[in-house]
Amino acid sequence: MKKKDAILKVATVLFANKGFVDTSGQELSRLTGAAEGTIFYHFKNKEGLLLAILEKTREEIVEQFEQFFENRPFKSGMEMVEEVVSFHLYLAGLMEDKFLLLHRHFLYKFSESNPEFRENLEAIYNCLVDIFEEAIAAGQEDGSITKELHPRKTALILFTMVDGLIRFKNYNLYDAGALFNELMNTCRRMLQAN
Template sequence: MSRKEMILRAATRLFSAKGFKETSMAELSRMSGVAGGTIFYHFKNKEELFLSILEGFKSDIVEEFERYRRERKFDTGLDMIEGTISFYFYLVGRMEDRFLLLHRHDAYELAEVNPLCGEYLQSIYNCLLDIFEQAVQLGQEDGSIAGMPARKTAMIILCMVDGLARFNTYKLYDAGALYNELMQSCRRMLQNNQTQQQEVDSC
């Protein structure tokens, strides 16, 4: 692992555990085992380091979802939505530090004084919205999802999924305990009435 990667990994752990404000570069130097001068060689200040973590987070999310969709085959757009929700929770568990960092209020306080941070945060959520929107549009094309504004629908789904993920991230509630109910709610909201009737008739 390169020194830059060591810095980023340690910084992610510190920012997620203590927040942006409470993390010092001296503490980062101790945790990463990298000298302060070397840290400032790679990142001119703490804000640039934080933005680099956000940028890498977005790239990893896109890469992971692209790989997941290449490897999985979905019969319908509705199936893709359900798979996307499931994979989202998988990533929340696998990238716990970075999702905690994303969910901390520190990031949004920084965004108020640093417009670039706001743009990075928005780009992360926009890429997540794009992922859900693509599945909604596919479902509308194949008839498995009702005709409704795809972007707004994707936003509602993301709010439901990410809201439950936050409970899990903060150890307030086990997301797994509501997983089936979440899936059922999304299915009822999205499913084309004609498809619902066909399922009833087949029972």
């Protein structure tokens, strides 16, 4: 693993679990074996490092979903929605630290004053919501999902439900796995054409 990749990996875990302020350059240096100067040569400062993590997270999410969709036929848009929900939850477990980081408040504070943070957060969430919207539109096209729903708004609602379940899991607030079947049933009831 390249030193730069190792720095990104360790910083992701630290930022996700400890927060931005409580993660020091010294700790990053100690855990990666890279001198602080090397870390900040690659990323300029901690904000630059966090921004690089967001960019890499977006790339990984897109890549994972592209692989998921590759050569995968769906019988209907409804089936596609169900598969997208399931895969999104799986991906949140696979990329647990990155999804935990996406739920940290400091990212949203940065995005209020830094357009690069806002653009990256929006890109991550838009890519996920776009996938839900695509599945809903496919279902409306094939008749498995009611045409009465606005695809984008419905995609945002579905995404919010799934993301809420991921938050429960990440913060150990509730056994998210116990809600999976009910989440799927709720999605079907909400989307089904009469």
